[in-house]
Amino acid sequence: MTNYYSSNPTFYVGVDCIIFGFSDDGLSLLLLKRNFEPAMGEWSLMGGFVQSDESVDDAAKRVLRELTGLEKVYMEQVGAFGSVRRDPGERVISVAYYALININASDRQLVQEHNASWVNINELPPLIFDHSTMVAQARELMKQKASAEPIGFNLLPPLFTLTQLQSLYEAIYGEPMDKCNFRKRVAEMDYVEKTDKIDRQSSRRGAALYKFNDRVYRQSPKFKI
Amino acid sequence: MTNYYSSNPTFYVGVDCIIFGFSDDGLSLLLLKRNFEPAMGEWSLMGGFVQSDESVDDAAKRVLRELTGLEKVYMEQVGAFGSVRRDPGERVISVAYYALININASDRQLVQEHNASWVNINELPPLIFDHSTMVAQARELMKQKASAEPIGFNLLPPLFTLTQLQSLYEAIYGEPMDKCNFRKRVAEMDYVEKTDKIDRQSSRRGAALYKFNDRVYRQSPKFKI
């Protein structure tokens, strides 16, 4: 063997992004209706290929940015998907990531140019290749993480009401929660701070707007919802 | 663009195995003292390269088999590691897996031929590349999983005492547990079945031997230790 490496094959390595958003309609994913081959006309995740000069994580960030215009987004790796024939065109080993974004902060124009749209998580169409498996795993992982760390705030605008926060967690867990018990738990989190601003959109009475203070969180990082 | 794929680079894809074992000395990992380049003389995980005709998961199984002789082992993917310069020799994107094996079932000869040895989890040497990060992530993931699913039994022989089971979980969590409370929880798991066999190795009095019944577990898969 002339070289430890060179007797081995090489592969295309892809990244695929499961992009979560939250609105009045609940949790959604940003999906592409592919207007390009392969699998034109079908639904898929936003993806791309890892390049020589970038890490796999950076490739995922780049791909997310190409679609949404966003930088510094909360992302987590879901895992590598490496079946031999997962992509019928060529062998591609793909690494899936999920991202949590505030829908309103994303670049609508870019999204439209990619022929992408927000689809409610409970009404997902069939997806190409193994993308549905990726979504299922991402959802489970996100749920786990969201119960133990305050990552949910990435899906909300900077100011939010407790009712919004609760319906976010109800959407993540897929089950209703008791309002009073929910609020008691939030009240114990010093880093979820009440502002003096009032939201008058959602109700006659108006609801207090809260914000997440990351600095305070890091001083005593306890979270459990 | 003549081809959707061909404008992109390709990469070596590796797999690395974090192999957990359990004995009277506690939790250990099976590590290689490398007698080959690169990084000869240093400690590393057992690894290998994905081949054209095998999935990434299958590559991990093959690599584990090459070292231990074992098939049908409990394995989970930890994730993909894709920094540009993680391997100083060539660019390699690697996918880490952890495996839980019964030390006594592994092929001692094969292990020795690879210059591998069992190293206590609390006395790990520095490892090459990003292998220490892989180990840290694997350990955390395994701990999580072990608290919610009965995967720990894969580390034990088919018959075990409750004291063994408890010290296994103490090693996984890295903290002591109350014996009585531990046993109360195990007693609620119908699928941890007492046999009529007695272990006389560990104590004068002798301890009842138990076994894990997977069929019963799948009928009501509840687990929480």
Place this chain on the structure above:
DNA sequence: TCAAAAGTGTTAAGTTTACACCCATGA
């Protein structure tokens, strides 16, 4: 004045934690 959403108090049930104790056996 009333519908709709915001916001709060109380208690029973269940779970966890801590600690103290007895049992069987071979050296």
Place this chain on the structure above:
DNA sequence: TCATGGGTGTAAACTTAACACTTTTGA
């Protein structure tokens, strides 16, 4: 007979879950 590890009972402390209630306000 006693050191050693196997095996058990109980109660206080804490957490969770369930439900019922009051407040505010624009239409």
